[in-house]
Amino acid sequence: MKIIHEIYDIKEQIKKWKKEGLSIGFVPTMGFLHEGHASLIKTASKENDKVIVSVFVNPLQFGPTEDYSDYPRDIDHDSKICRENGASLIFNPSPKTMYGDKNYTHVNVDTLTNKLCGFSRPGHFQGVCTVITKFFNILSPDKAYFGEKDAQQLAVIKRMVKDLNFDIEIIGCPIIREKDGLAKSSRNTYLDNKGRQAALVLNKSLKSAHNLLESGEKDLSKVKKLIKNNIEKEPLATIDYIEIVDSLTLQPVYKIEDPILVAIAVYINNKVRLIDNFTFKIKQVK
Numbered sequence: 001m002k003i004i005h006e007i008y009d010i011k012e013q014i015k016k017w018k019k020e021g022l023s024i025g026f027v028p029t030m031g032f033l034h035e036g037h038a039s040l041i042k043t044a045s046k047e048n049d050k051v052i053v054s055v056f057v058n059p060l061q062f063g064p065t066e067d068y069s070d071y072p073r074d075i076d077h078d079s080k081i082c083r084e085n086g087a088s089l090i091f092n093p094s095p096k097t098m099y100g101d102k103n104y105t106h107v108n109v110d111t112l113t114n115k116l117c118g119f120s121r122p123g124h125f126q127g128v129c130t131v132i133t134k135f136f137n138i139l140s141p142d143k144a145y146f147g148e149k150d151a152q153q154l155a156v157i158k159r160m161v162k163d164l165n166f167d168i169e170i171i172g173c174p175i176i177r178e179k180d181g182l183a184k185s186s187r188n189t190y191l192d193n194k195g196r197q198a199a200l201v202l203n204k205s206l207k208s209a210h211n212l213l214e215s216g217e218k219d220l221s222k223v224k225k226l227i228k229n230n231i232e233k234e235p236l237a238t239i240d241y242i243e244i245v246d247s248l249t250l251q252p253v254y255k256i257e258d259p260i261l262v263a264i265a266v267y268i269n270n271k272v273r274l275i276d277n278f279t280f281k282i283k284q285v286k
């Protein structure tokens with residue numbers, strides 16, 4: 001798999017592709033790729049002539065006490081996943097290439113970013129929006145692919161693209177899960193055996209909430225309570241948040257009208273923070 005590290009080189013490659021009239025799909029990642037990323041790459045390669053996967057652990061989106069330096073990295077493994085799923089090349093810049101000695105310009109989407117993960121990770125989405133804006137400017141893709149597991153990130157990026165008039169289609173791809181329901185995440189590698197078992201509480205509690213909604217429950221406080229009770233039964237789990245919000249604006253909702261996002265973040269063993277979610281829409285009765 002071809003790996004490009006420099007902005008000048010990738011821009012030259014893109015110029016050639018554009019001259020030939022080829023479409024470009026972009027899959028941004030922080031590496032340590034798993035089946036979730038593989039499905040984004042596979043979808044992108046079905047829908048575009050060329051697919052660029054960025055592998056860049058973005059320092060701007062990590063808080064001072066977060067896992068930036070420990071974040072798992074394995075470019076050989078990433079190359080294999082990219083090759084097997086139809087990527088054309090990997091863009092793997094260094095932090096210095098992306099930000100020089102210091103980055104003075106930041107992109108901030110307000111309102112959507114101060115709740116859910118944004119509340120417990122201040123500055124996180126500013127870091128994400130800044131790096132994604134830079135990638136969009138460097139790579140000029142036609143389409144960019146994001147996982148629905150990071151539902152807030154997807155909503156924020158869609159809003160940013162609309163507000164800043166990027167001519168890029170943002171595609172959300174479904175959550176990929178382990179056989180037992182745990183959402184795939186690079187951070188799952190931090191879990192020990194007991195933690196791995198405890199982490200199943202995320203998907204299980206969301207499933208029971210989904211069943212309750214399917215059965216016709218309209219009182220969203222009951223749905224939240226059910227999730228809370230389920231998670232609290234797991235001794236290794238600590239709730240960061242349980243939120244039910246409008247799936248596009250991320251504003252709290254008290255009635256189900258437009259599609260709602262039920263999203264949770266849970267610490268396992270007080271240190272591994274995992275997220276999961278589902279979107280629910282009332283079936284239209286004809």
Ligand code: PAF
Nearest residue numbers: 028029030058128131150
């Ligand atoms: O979802 C991620 O892995 C990151 O937030 C992203 C989109 C690659 C930006 O660094």
